[in-house]
Amino acid sequence: MMGFFQFGINSLAALMDIPMQPPVASSIAEGVDQLYLLLTGITLFFSVLIFSIIFYFMIKYRRRSEGEVPPETHSSLFLELAWTIIPSLMCVVLFVWSSSLYIRNARPPAASTEIFVIGKQWMWHIQHPEGPREINELHVPIGVPVKLTMTSQDVIHDFYIPAFRVKKDVLPGRYSSLWFQPTQTGTFHLFCAQYCGTNHSEMIGWVYVMTPTDYAAWLAGGEKTESMAQQGERLFSQFGCGSCHTPEAGGRAPSLVGLYGKPQKLQSGETRVVDEALIRQAILVPNTVRIGNFEPIMPTYQGQIDEEQMLQLIAYVKSLGSAERTNGQ
Amino acid sequence: MSTGQEIPAESGVNYLNANYGIKSWLLTFDHKRIGLLYLVSITIMFIVGGMAAVLMRLHLVEPQGALFEPETYNKMFSTHGIIMVFFFLVPSIPATLGNFLIPLMIGARDVAFPKLNLLSWYVFITGAALALFATLSGGVDTGWTFYPPYSSLYSHSNVTVVALGVFIAGFSSILTGLNFIVTIHKMRAPGMTWFRLPLFIWAMYATSLIFVLGTPVIAITVFLLGLERVLHVGIFDPSVGGDPLLFQHLFWFYSHPAVYIMILPGMGVVSELVTAFSRKKIFGYSFVAFSSLSIAVISFVVWGHHMFVTGQSIYAGLVFSVLSFLVAIPSAVKVFNWTATLYRGSISYQAPMLYALGFVGLFTIGGLTGLFLASLATDVHLNGTYFIVAHFHYVMVGGAVMAFMGGIHFWWPKITGRMYPDYWARIAAAIVFVGFNLTFFPQFILGYAGMPRRYAIYPAEFQVLNVMSSAGASILGIGYLIPLIYLTWSMRYGKPAGRNPWGAKGLEWTTLSPPPTENFEEIPIVTEDAYNYPVAGGTRV
Numbered sequence: 001m002m003g004f005f006q007f008g009i010n011s012l013a014a015l016m017d018i019p020m021q022p023p024v025a026s027s028i029a030e031g032v033d034q035l036y037l038l039l040t041g042i043t044l045f046f047s048v049l050i051f052s053i054i055f056y057f058m059i060k061y062r063r064r065s066e067g068e069v070p071p072e073t074h075s076s077l078f079l080e081l082a083w084t085i086i087p088s089l090m091c092v093v094l095f096v097w098s099s100s101l102y103i104r105n106a107r108p109p110a111a112s113t114e115i116f117v118i119g120k121q122w123m124w125h126i127q128h129p130e131g132p133r134e135i136n137e138l139h140v141p142i143g144v145p146v147k148l149t150m151t152s153q154d155v156i157h158d159f160y161i162p163a164f165r166v167k168k169d170v171l172p173g174r175y176s177s178l179w180f181q182p183t184q185t186g187t188f189h190l191f192c193a194q195y196c197g198t199n200h201s202e203m204i205g206w207v208y209v210m211t212p213t214d215y216a217a218w219l220a221g222g223e224k225t226e227s228m229a230q231q232g233e234r235l236f237s238q239f240g241c242g243s244c245h246t247p248e249a250g251g252r253a254p255s256l257v258g259l260y261g262k263p264q265k266l267q268s269g270e271t272r273v274v275d276e277a278l279i280r281q282a283i284l285v286p287n288t289v290r291i292g293n294f295e296p297i298m299p300t301y302q303g304q305i306d307e308e309q310m311l312q313l314i315a316y317v318k319s320l321g322s323a324e325r326t327n328g329q
Numbered sequence: 330m331s332t333g334q335e336i337p338a339e340s341g342v343n344y345l346n347a348n349y350g351i352k353s354w355l356l357t358f359d360h361k362r363i364g365l366l367y368l369v370s371i372t373i374m375f376i377v378g379g380m381a382a383v384l385m386r387l388h389l390v391e392p393q394g395a396l397f398e399p400e401t402y403n404k405m406f407s408t409h410g411i412i413m414v415f416f417f418l419v420p421s422i423p424a425t426l427g428n429f430l431i432p433l434m435i436g437a438r439d440v441a442f443p444k445l446n447l448l449s450w451y452v453f454i455t456g457a458a459l460a461l462f463a464t465l466s467g468g469v470d471t472g473w474t475f476y477p478p479y480s481s482l483y484s485h486s487n488v489t490v491v492a493l494g495v496f497i498a499g500f501s502s503i504l505t506g507l508n509f510i511v512t513i514h515k516m517r518a519p520g521m522t523w524f525r526l527p528l529f530i531w532a533m534y535a536t537s538l539i540f541v542l543g544t545p546v547i548a549i550t551v552f553l554l555g556l557e558r559v560l561h562v563g564i565f566d567p568s569v570g571g572d573p574l575l576f577q578h579l580f581w582f583y584s585h586p587a588v589y590i591m592i593l594p595g596m597g598v599v600s601e602l603v604t605a606f607s608r609k610k611i612f613g614y615s616f617v618a619f620s621s622l623s624i625a626v627i628s629f630v631v632w633g634h635h636m637f638v639t640g641q642s643i644y645a646g647l648v649f650s651v652l653s654f655l656v657a658i659p660s661a662v663k664v665f666n667w668t669a670t671l672y673r674g675s676i677s678y679q680a681p682m683l684y685a686l687g688f689v690g691l692f693t694i695g696g697l698t699g700l701f702l703a704s705l706a707t708d709v710h711l712n713g714t715y716f717i718v719a720h721f722h723y724v725m726v727g728g729a730v731m732a733f734m735g736g737i738h739f740w741w742p743k744i745t746g747r748m749y750p751d752y753w754a755r756i757a758a759a760i761v762f763v764g765f766n767l768t769f770f771p772q773f774i775l776g777y778a779g780m781p782r783r784y785a786i787y788p789a790e791f792q793v794l795n796v797m798s799s800a801g802a803s804i805l806g807i808g809y810l811i812p813l814i815y816l817t818w819s820m821r822y823g824k825p826a827g828r829n830p831w832g833a834k835g836l837e838w839t840t841l842s843p844p845p846t847e848n849f850e851e852i853p854i855v856t857e858d859a860y861n862y863p864v865a866g867g868t869r870v
C-alpha cells in the first residue's frame with residue numbers, strides 16, 4: 001500500500017521534475033528514510049482522520065434553523081484517556097525507533113578513514129592525512145567508514161551532506177566529528193546549513209564518492225605533498241616544541257610518545273583520555289591541563305598557530321602514538 | 330440574530346466616543362483602548378514584516394536570486410523574522426484581544442493595574458521604534474536567532490540597536506503578564522470560579538506565566554550579547570574566551586516557550602470560536618484547561634531539541650527528544666477535544682468559524698511534522714533546512730495567525746459595534762487557507778530534498794518547488810489584504826452589531842457593543858459554567 005503510494009508520488013514528481021528526496025548514498029540513509037516514511041504515514045493518517053471527521057460533522061450537524069439548540073453531549077473520560085494514551089504509545093514507538101537509529105549512527109567505527117575539515121567564511125578547507133588538500137570538494141572512497149574531524153576558524157558553520165543524511169555543526173574553538181559510509185559512487189551536494197553571514201548560501205561544494213582504486217589514484221595524483229604528520233613534524237621543530245618535548249631536553253617536559261588515546265591524570269585530579277581537544281588545549285592554554293610534577297614552563301601558543309597548523313601538529317603527535325613511528329626522537 | 334437582544338441606541342455613550350482627541354487615546358487607562366493601541370501598532374509591524382516576506386519570495390523565484398544581493402536578502406529574512414516574532418506574534422493575541430477581553434470575560438471594570446498597562450504599551454512601541462529605525466538605517470543580518478559569534482564579533486550590521494529593541498520590548502511582555510495574572514486572580518466577578526472561566530482566560534493565564542518566567546532570560550541573553558559586541562567581554566566567542574553554545578542554550582530556553590506564547594493564546598481563541606459556532610459546551614473542559622498548563626510547564630524543558638546537531642551529548646539528545654514527544658500529547662488532546670465539540674452541534678459557518686477550523690487543520694499538520702523533528706535520526710537530516718521553515722510556519726502562521734484573524738473577526742462587532750460583510754470575510758478566509766498551503770507545503774518537500782534555509786541562492790533543481798511557494802505567497806498576501814479593507818470599511822459603514830450578534834455565551838456578549846468605558850452597567854453575578862448553551866430562548870431539538 002505504502003510502497004504503491006510512494007511509487008505514485010514519485011512518478012508524478014518525476015514528471016514535474018521535482019526532487020522528492022536526495023539520493024540514497026550512505027549506509028544510514030535507508031534507515032532514516034524508513035523512519036521518515038513511517039512519520040509521513042502517521043502524519044497522513046491523523047491529518048486525513050481529523051480533516052474527514054471535521055468535514056463529516058460540518059455537513060451532518062450544520063445549523064438548519066436559526067433558533068436551533070443542539071442536544072447536550074457529555075464529556076467522556078474513556079475518550080479522553082483513549083486519545084491521550086494511544087498517541088503516547090505511538091510516541092514511545094517513535095522515540096525508541098529514532099533513538100536507537102541515532103545511537104547506532106552516532107559513533108564512528110574504530111577503523112574509520114580520517115579526514116579533516118576547517119570551515120571559514122565562506123569556504124570549506126578539506127585536508128587528507130596523506131597530504132592532499134581541497135577547497136569545497138571532498139573526495140572519499142566508497143564502502144569504507146569516513147570520519148571527519150571539523151573545526152571553524154571564525155563563526156559557527158554546519159557541514160551537511162543531504163545524500164548521506166548527515167549534518168553536524170562546525171564550531172570555533174572545538175572539534176566536532178561526523179562520519180558516514182558511502183554506498184554509491186557519484187557526485188553529491190555539500191552545504192553549509194548554519195547561517196554564517198553574507199555568502200552563507202555560497203558555502204557549498206561537492207562530495208565525490210569514488211571506487212577504492214580511483215580514490216587511490218586520486219590521492220597519488222596531483223602534485224606531491226607531505227603528509228599532515230610530516231608537516232606537523234616540521235612545525236614541531238619550527239615552534240621549538242622539541243626543545244622541551246624530546247629525551248635530549250632532559251625531562252623538562254613529558255614525552256609525547258604513545259600519548260594519543262591514553263588516559264591522562266591531570267593535576268586537577270580529573271582523568272581525561274588524550275584526544276584532539278586535549279592536545280589543542282595543552283598547546284593553547286597549557287596551564288589548564290597541568291600534569292605530573294612538571295614545572296609550568298610550557299608557553300601558550302594562542303594566536304601563533306592557526307587551525308590548519310593545529311591539525312598538523314595534532315596529526316604529528318598522533319603519529320608518535322604507534323611505537324614503530326617514534327623516529328627522530 | 331434571533332436571540333432576542335435589543336439593539337443599543339446609536340447615541341449610547343461607549344468607550345470609543347466617551348471622549349475624543351489624540352490625547353484621550355495616548356493617555357488612556359482603559360484596557361479596551363490600550364488593546365486598540367496595540368492592535369494598530371502590531372498591524373503596522375505585520376505589514377512591514379509581510380512586505381519583507383513577499384520580497385523574499387519574489388527573490389527566490391530564480392535560483393540565482395531575482396532581486397537582491399545576498400547581503401540584502403539576509404537582512405530581509407532577519408528583519409522579517411525579528412519583526413514577526415518579537416513585535417507581532419508574541420504580543421498579538423495577548424496584548425490586543427487579551428487586553429480587550431480579559432476584564433470583559435471575567436466581569437471586571439478594568440485590569441488590575443491600568444497605568445502599568447499603558448506603560449507597557451509605551452515600552453513596547455519604544456522597542457518597536459528602535460527595531461524599525463535599525464532596519465531602515467542599514468538593517469540587521471543575523472537572523473532572528475542572533476547566534477554568536479557571528480552576531481557579536483563578525484556582523485557589520487545594526488545588531489546592537491535591534492537587540493536593544495528586543496530587550497526593551499521584553500519588559501512590555503513582563504508587565505502585561507504580571508497585570509494579567511493579578512487580574513485573573515483578583516478581579517473575577519462574584520460566582521466566576523476558576524472552573525467557570527472561559528478557556529481563553531486559562532490560555533491567557535498560562536501565557537502570562539511564560540511571559541513572566543521566560544522573558545527575563547531572553548532579556549539577559551541579548552544583554553550579554555550586547556556586552557560582547559560593544560565591550561568585547563568574552564562570553565560567547567571562544568577567541569575571547571567564551572562559549573559559543575552558551576548563547577544557544579539561553580536563547581532557546583526562552584524561545585521555545587515563546588513558541589507557546591505564540592500558540593497558546595490561539596488555542597484559547599479557538600476554544601471560544603468552536604463552542605460559539607456549534608452552540609456547545611467544550612468537550613472535556615478540564616482536559617483542555619490543564620493541557621494548556623502542562624504545555625506551559627513542559628515547554629521550559631525541551632529547548633535542547635533545537636541543538637541536536639550542535640554536538641551535544643547523546644544522552645542530552647535522548648532526554649530532550651523524549652520531552653519533546655511529551656509536549657506533543659497535550660497538543661493532540663486539544664485537537665481531539667475541539668473536533669469532538671462539533672459532534673451533534675448546531676454548526677454555522679461564518680468567517681470566524683472558518684478561521685477556527687482552518688486553525689485546527691493546519692495546527693494538526695504543524696504539530697505532526699514536529700514529530701519528525703523530535704525524532705533524533707530524522708532531525709539530523711531536517712534541521713536547518715526548509716522543512717523547519719515549513720513546520721514553524723504551519724504552527725505560527727497556520728496556527729497562531731489564523732487564530733488571531735478568527736478572534737479579530739469574532740470580537741470585531743464587540744470592539745467596534747459594527748458588522749463587517751461576512752461574505753467577503755469568508756472569501757478572504759478561503760484565500761488565506763489555499764494561499765497558505767501552497768506557500769508552505771512545498772517547503773516540507775524542499776527541506777527533505779535537502780535545501781538549507783537562509784539561502785539567498787540555491788541549486789537549480791529546487792526551482793520548481795520554490796516557484797510554487799512564491800506563487801502561494803502572492804495569494805496569501807491578497808488573502809491578508811482583503812480583511813484590512815473591509816474591516817476598515819466596516820468601522821464606518823458596517824451594520825450595527827447589537828450586544829450579541831453571534832448568539833454566543835460569555836459575559837462580554839451581555840454588555841453593549843461597543844461596551845461602555847466601565848464595561849458593565851452593573852457587575853454581573855455568574856451562576857453557570859462557561860459555554861452553557863443555549864443563550865436564553867431557543868428550543869432544544
Ligand code: HEM
Pocket residue numbers: 379382383385386406407409410411413414417418471472473474718722725726730768782783784802805806
Ligand atoms: C506572508 C506570509 C509569509 C511568507 C511568504 C513568509 C516567508 C518566509 C521566508 C521565505 C522565510 C526565509 C526562510 C529562510 O531563508 O530561511 C521566512 C522566515 C521566517 N518567517 Fe516567514 N513568511 C510569512 C509569514 C510569516 C509570519 C506571519 C511569521 C510569524 C508570525 C513568520 C515567521 C518567520 C520566521 C520566524 C522566519 C525565520 C527567519 C530566520 O530564519 O531568521 N513568517 N518566512
Ligand SMILES: [Cu+2]
Pocket residue numbers: 157158192193194195196197200201203
Ligand atoms: Cu553557512
Ligand SMILES: [Cu+2]
Pocket residue numbers: 584585588631632634635
Ligand atoms: Cu523548541
